[in-house]
Amino acid sequence: MIKELDCRKLDCPAPVLQTKKLLENEALSHVRILVDNDAAVENLSRFLSFHGFEVSVDSDGISSAVEGIKDTADAKKAEPAPAPERTQVQSQKIMVLISGAQLGRGDDDLGGKLMVNFIKTLKELGKELWRLVFVNHGVKLSTMDSPVLEELLALEADHIDILVCGACLTHLGLMEKKKVGQTTNMLDIVTSMQYADKVINL
Numbered sequence: 001m002i003k004e005l006d007c008r009k010l011d012c013p014a015p016v017l018q019t020k021k022l023l024e025n026e027a028l029s030h031v032r033i034l035v036d037n038d039a040a041v042e043n044l045s046r047f048l049s050f051h052g053f054e055v056s057v058d059s060d061g062i063s064s065a066v067e068g069i070k071d072t073a074d075a076k077k078a079e080p081a082p083a084p085e086r087t088q089v090q091s092q093k094i095m096v097l098i099s100g101a102q103l104g105r106g107d108d109d110l111g112g113k114l115m116v117n118f119i120k121t122l123k124e125l126g127k128e129l130w131r132l133v134f135v136n137h138g139v140k141l142s143t144m145d146s147p148v149l150e151e152l153l154a155l156e157a158d159h160i161d162i163l164v165c166g167a168c169l170t171h172l173g174l175m176e177k178k179k180v181g182q183t184t185n186m187l188d189i190v191t192s193m194q195y196a197d198k199v200i201n202l
Helices: 014-025 038-050 072-078 108-128 136-142 149-157 166-171 186-195
Strands: 003-006 030-035 054-059 064-069 094-098 129-134 161-165 182-184 198-201
Touching: 003 014, 014 030, 014 038, 014 186, 030 038, 038 054, 038 064, 038 166, 038 182, 094 108, 094 186, 108 129, 108 149, 129 136, 129 149, 129 186, 136 149, 136 161, 136 166, 149 161, 161 166, 161 186, 166 182
Parallel strands: 003 030, 094 129, 094 198, 129 161, 161 182
Antiparallel strands: 030 064, 054 064
């Protein structure tokens, strides 16, 4: 039996949070969530996939239905693996939260150049660099017009997680221009901060 959830007119992360609550309260193998923005579609698709659902999306141009179906025999796949305990020989996980296209305050032109130099230098953190999270105007750095798009694509190819706030992309009208990273929501961002050994805020 399919369980339907109407999350239209709700901004992220509300659709993901309501779906999470639904799955925690009921053992479901078939869900259908109605949403009306692209960020919610991407976030829900990734969330359901992570929890073992086969995901499909049906859209009429105004609203979308994100449908997830899971084989009950694979129910254990829905349970996220516990975070591993860090040992002395394991490198720490550094998360970098970038909330603007400039580094520092004062001269925006200078700040933009500093941010470009900062991102180009991030690879020097080596294996300790775990995840980059872009919020607010920082999401501009993930778009086709970004001066550091090549560097971010290289980091992603090197298995560095890049998360880009979907609500921020939608607000700034940049969803279609995103070229790197996974569209994310505040639940993922908060969870990332919890799992990181160190968070650098810019």
